Amino acid sequence: MATVVNQERSGTGSSTDRPVLQVEDLRITYRTGRSGRAVEAVRGVSFDLYPRQALALVGESGCGKSTLALGLLRLLPRLGGISGGSIRYQPQGGGDPVDVRALEGRRLRAWRWSEVAMVFQGAMNAFNPVLRIEDQFADTIRAHAEGNGRAARPSMREVRERAAENLRAVRLEPARVLGSYPHELSGGMRQRVLIALSLVLEPQVLLMDEPTTALDLLTQRSIVDMLRELREERGFALIFISHDLALASELSDRVATMYAGRIIETGATPEVFAHPRHPYTSGLMRAVPRVRGGGPGPVSIPGSPPDLAHPPAGCAFAARCPHVRDACHETDPPLETVAVSNGPELTAHRAACLRWRELAEEAAAADDAEQAADAGQTDDAEQAELPQQKGATE
Amino acid sequence: MTTGTASADGTPLLQLDAVEQVFRTKKGDVPAVRGVDLHVNEGEVLCLVGESGCGKTTTARIAAGLAPPTGGRVLYRGRALSEMGSEEKVQYRRGVQFVHQDPYASLNPIRTVFATLAAPLRKHGLATSRKDAWEQACRLLEQVDLRPPENFLSKYPHQLSGGQRQRVAVARALTLKPSLIVADEATSMLDVSIRVGLLKMLSKLRTELGTGFVFITHDLAIARYFGTGGRIAVMYLGRVVEHGLTEEVIENPQHPYTRALLDAVPTMDDDEVGAVAGEARKLRGVDIPSLLALPSGCTFHPRCPLFREGLCDTADPPLEPLAVAGGADRDVSCHVVREAVAEAGRAS
Amino acid sequence: MTSALAPTPAIQRRGLLYRMSRSKSGMAGFVIVLLIIGMTIVAPLVMNHTIAPDPAHAWEGPSGGHLLGTDNSGRDVLKQVLLGGGTVIFVGLGAAAVTTVIAVALGSLAAYLRGWVDSALLQLTDIFMTIPQIVLLAVLGSFFQLTSPILLALLLGSFSWPVLMRSIRAQVLTLKEREFVEAARSLDLGTLRVVFVEIVPNMAGYILINFIIAVTNAIYALVGLYVLGLAPLSGANWGIMIHQAWTYGAIYIASGTPYILAPVFAIALVQLGLVMLTRSLEEVFNPRLAEG
Numbered sequence A: 001m002a003t004v005v006n007q008e009r010s011g012t013g014s015s016t017d018r019p020v021l022q023v024e025d026l027r028i029t030y031r032t033g034r035s036g037r038a039v040e041a042v043r044g045v046s047f048d049l050y051p052r053q054a055l056a057l058v059g060e061s062g063c064g065k066s067t068l069a070l071g072l073l074r075l076l077p078r079l080g081g082i083s084g085g086s087i088r089y090q091p092q093g094g095g096d097p098v099d100v101r102a103l104e105g106r107r108l109r110a111w112r113w114s115e116v117a118m119v120f121q122g123a124m125n126a127f128n129p130v131l132r133i134e135d136q137f138a139d140t141i142r143a144h145a146e147g148n149g150r151a152a153r154p155s156m157r158e159v160r161e162r163a164a165e166n167l168r169a170v171r172l173e174p175a176r177v178l179g180s181y182p183h184e185l186s187g188g189m190r191q192r193v194l195i196a197l198s199l200v201l202e203p204q205v206l207l208m209d210e211p212t213t214a215l216d217l218l219t220q221r222s223i224v225d226m227l228r229e230l231r232e233e234r235g236f237a238l239i240f241i242s243h244d245l246a247l248a249s250e251l252s253d254r255v256a257t258m259y260a261g262r263i264i265e266t267g268a269t270p271e272v273f274a275h276p277r278h279p280y281t282s283g284l285m286r287a288v289p290r291v292r293g294g295g296p297g298p299v300s301i302p303g304s305p306p307d308l309a310h311p312p313a314g315c316a317f318a319a320r321c322p323h324v325r326d327a328c329h330e331t332d333p334p335l336e337t338v339a340v341s342n343g344p345e346l347t348a349h350r351a352a353c354l355r356w357r358e359l360a361e362e363a364a365a366a367d368d369a370e371q372a373a374d375a376g377q378t379d380d381a382e383q384a385e386l387p388q389q390k391g392a393t394e
Numbered sequence B: 001m002t003t004g005t006a007s008a009d010g011t012p013l014l015q016l017d018a019v020e021q022v023f024r025t026k027k028g029d030v031p032a033v034r035g036v037d038l039h040v041n042e043g044e045v046l047c048l049v050g051e052s053g054c055g056k057t058t059t060a061r062i063a064a065g066l067a068p069p070t071g072g073r074v075l076y077r078g079r080a081l082s083e084m085g086s087e088e089k090v091q092y093r094r095g096v097q098f099v100h101q102d103p104y105a106s107l108n109p110i111r112t113v114f115a116t117l118a119a120p121l122r123k124h125g126l127a128t129s130r131k132d133a134w135e136q137a138c139r140l141l142e143q144v145d146l147r148p149p150e151n152f153l154s155k156y157p158h159q160l161s162g163g164q165r166q167r168v169a170v171a172r173a174l175t176l177k178p179s180l181i182v183a184d185e186a187t188s189m190l191d192v193s194i195r196v197g198l199l200k201m202l203s204k205l206r207t208e209l210g211t212g213f214v215f216i217t218h219d220l221a222i223a224r225y226f227g228t229g230g231r232i233a234v235m236y237l238g239r240v241v242e243h244g245l246t247e248e249v250i251e252n253p254q255h256p257y258t259r260a261l262l263d264a265v266p267t268m269d270d271d272e273v274g275a276v277a278g279e280a281r282k283l284r285g286v287d288i289p290s291l292l293a294l295p296s297g298c299t300f301h302p303r304c305p306l307f308r309e310g311l312c313d314t315a316d317p318p319l320e321p322l323a324v325a326g327g328a329d330r331d332v333s334c335h336v337v338r339e340a341v342a343e344a345g346r347a348s
Numbered sequence C: 001m002t003s004a005l006a007p008t009p010a011i012q013r014r015g016l017l018y019r020m021s022r023s024k025s026g027m028a029g030f031v032i033v034l035l036i037i038g039m040t041i042v043a044p045l046v047m048n049h050t051i052a053p054d055p056a057h058a059w060e061g062p063s064g065g066h067l068l069g070t071d072n073s074g075r076d077v078l079k080q081v082l083l084g085g086g087t088v089i090f091v092g093l094g095a096a097a098v099t100t101v102i103a104v105a106l107g108s109l110a111a112y113l114r115g116w117v118d119s120a121l122l123q124l125t126d127i128f129m130t131i132p133q134i135v136l137l138a139v140l141g142s143f144f145q146l147t148s149p150i151l152l153a154l155l156l157g158s159f160s161w162p163v164l165m166r167s168i169r170a171q172v173l174t175l176k177e178r179e180f181v182e183a184a185r186s187l188d189l190g191t192l193r194v195v196f197v198e199i200v201p202n203m204a205g206y207i208l209i210n211f212i213i214a215v216t217n218a219i220y221a222l223v224g225l226y227v228l229g230l231a232p233l234s235g236a237n238w239g240i241m242i243h244q245a246w247t248y249g250a251i252y253i254a255s256g257t258p259y260i261l262a263p264v265f266a267i268a269l270v271q272l273g274l275v276m277l278t279r280s281l282e283e284v285f286n287p288r289l290a291e292g
């Protein structure tokens, strides 16, 4: 079955596809233990995810990224629940869209992992320590085969073959890895096993929650490169959660910034990073120091996100925004399209800021001024770059 | 260039002299640090970068006197720790303070900010009364940009955010007016939005109080930002493989490992989005060799893109000065790069 | 990464009673213990201490005048039960306090200082653990007049600390690796301060629970001494009551049943209350249990 889906999928893949995941006004609420008061951690999130697309979800810790991902998979903890909105899943082999909120029991389990899979935050430290890697694969493959009501239970040989194929895809040696226990593998290897494990059922959507945060630079780099290749090869859609903007920008073709439980800016990755329209997105970008070149030093965003138990009336970012006006405290800004020039609706650049138009004009004026200033300094700039080029050509 | 100054007779503030640390474990001896020479002058920043497990923390703990090395010496103002009398030892303890990586673990959960700051002040006779301690604690909190300080003094750690906790940890390190702060990944557990604020605060301490820093990070952008004007040491498997002025090493890396690290840094400049940078990134392997079975010759050889058979896997390259065109002092441990530079020198 | 960042204060200072009240059995235990302690304090204040013997009414069954009947010399059993808790509970608390103080002091110092201090103290626990307590107490009982409850508490307490000392030592061994302890150490705050101000309060919950367990153990040990007749049988308390009831053959006399069962039941109730109390305290102090 899986191979059929795969063929169908690789045949298409243009942006005219129907979205594989349609999320509309999703709300997720936690009841907090002590007083039972409700905290809305996701407050009306909408987006469409198209086949083969990689969507990066970025934002500060606590902004609701993991909650959103868990909600999409219906994996919320006992005290959390979806309190509004809809999630629709479009099977790519054709067929009717699935209302994910209505899935229950066996059907929900069958849908999860085989259609949409997730790599959890910190999960590489959560492997069952007494199971060999091949047993972990066997569990996943068999549990699913049963969930599907398939008659034949896959044999261990079949399991090993499928596991080996996926391990090779994440550049691991099956011979060495399959027989190992989790603790015998390094963090980077465990993370790759986890990715292989999530891909073994050939899902159409893969959710990854901070898959590289705990890893060092070189391992992180190899995983990002590998994911890019895998996605081209297999054509799944990816939702990549991270608080590292630069990393997100390298892997994704679309980005969504979350703040206080909402998406406050979204669009094609190069477009958003070149022309951020929400002050929070530009703030996040300015907060990251650059490794090369001069430019202005990094600037932090003062203050902290609002308490979601008592969200403010107007713009949630107002308390920290350098461009705040009185109106911002009263009107809750909707997500508006700020640029459509770059193609179809799925890459439309949208932002939720009352003053985006003014700020865009200001930014453009500042850019012009800078360019004028730069023109006068070309000589210096070239000289400063000289040693770097030498180093690179050595 | 370097902001730090050696004292009149050229003695560095803190010096590591061929330090080694071997952990004895059930599986065998783990050589976490294998002969590291480093020094920091008064008011200077020394950044320590490298992959996880390369021995940064272990080196830092040795420098801060939290773990005695199994080999080599630590010298403070020219005096070896092992030869110090108790009076000198106290001076060293007060002079060198450590800031931990995890602000959630480094503050006592059941003590208020005031209790945390007052204890060292009272113990070392810097504050004579509770009122005096209170005033000094206020001043310390202002130094780390926690304002108004009165709001924070009676709080418990769990009532503070990560960034605020880390500031309290820094304020505590400042109580004894140290001349050197050893900061181990002090910003890596904080959100991007608050990281820069903390870095700025630390830079301010550097210029205002003249405090020296040993600053550990795996983020080269942060090393560059905080370490401007200082020196950087790149570590690999328990050794320093490249050492020089921070800007120069980052702009013009020589060791293949340093280059690979720099190429792996993700960027979000529009022209580089999604771009795959040069060949140097193409390491031959991603997995770090085990410290229990170190590769022969140059320990980087199983991964090195410049690997040359017969040379790299037989002889261990020493860390020696290398004449880099247009640059100041640089130490690099690599056979191939050394040859290339020598040839280029002959050619010109 | 985030989960590692989740703040887990060792003790949530506010709402200790609130959280305890969430465990029904814990609350019940708390109430039982409070009532019994209240009774042992109030009873001697409102009642006549000496219960006059009345041989005419010996071995009487329960009646309106004597709710739990009378003993071999005609004294009211209920009155004896109400008055006889004081010593038992006082000695239990006192002995537990002595045990806990010794165990915490020695255990944490051994773990923190390691080296020869640690080995010497571990040797000491080995020696203490190999001495059979009850025999030693019997020997001591024949040398000293163990009439003073304070002396009893000291004696019982100073023999039962080794087990707790070892588990405190194990706790401190892990706590002292925590970063805040390392920070205190590098600020040169001094051994005693680091151990007793920085480390020990972080085990407050653990210590409290073990203190209560020590109380139950001390009560058993004390009652055991009385029942075996190893402690002087002067005065009246639950232990002595059981001993007397036993030696005067209360179990062979139908109407004597309450005489022997009443103190047994009183002791069982105290122990039950204490055990239930530790359960809920465990829940309060264990952040993982408390979260759900």
Ligand SMILES: Nc1ncnc2c1ncn2[C@@H]1O[C@H](COP(=O)(O)OP(=O)(O)OP(=O)(O)O)[C@@H](O)[C@H]1O
Pocket: A030, A031, A032, A039, A041, A059, A060, A061, A062, A063, A064, A065, A066, A067, A068, A077, A079, A080, A121, A243, A308, C002
């Ligand atoms: N089980 C829970 N009970 C109550 N509140 C919760 C629970 N889990 C998360 N929250 C709250 O929901 C919000 C979003 O949390 P979430 O874990 O999704 O953040 P995140 O964006 O993934 O952050 P990070 O980058 O740190 O992982 C936070 O305010 C958090 O405190």
Ligand SMILES: Nc1ncnc2c1ncn2[C@@H]1O[C@H](COP(=O)(O)OP(=O)(O)O)[C@@H](O)[C@H]1O
Pocket: B023, B025, B030, B032, B050, B051, B052, B053, B054, B055, B056, B057, B058, B059, B291
């Ligand atoms: N107490 C210890 N016992 C055994 N091995 C250790 C210990 N501390 C560190 N190591 C090992 O030493 C190496 C270097 O560790 P560390 O200095 O913490 O690295 P880094 O700070 O660069 O991440 C690692 O392989 C680590 O597993």
Ligand code: SF4
Pocket: A278, A279, A280, A315, A316, A317, A318, A319, A321, A322, A323, A324, A325, A328, A333, A352, A353, A354, A355, A356
């Ligand atoms: S709406 Fe106002 S407060 Fe919100 S981001 Fe825009 S300018 Fe800032």
Ligand code: SF4
Pocket: B256, B257, B298, B299, B300, B301, B302, B304, B305, B306, B307, B308, B312, B317, B333, B334, B335, B336, B337
């Ligand atoms: S010595 Fe050889 S293996 Fe080692 S870094 Fe240099 S080129 Fe690479």
Ligand SMILES: [Mg+2]
Pocket: A065, A066, A067, A121, A209, C002
């Ligand atoms: Mg998360």
Ligand SMILES: [Mg+2]
Pocket: B053, B056, B057, B185
């Ligand atoms: Mg470390």
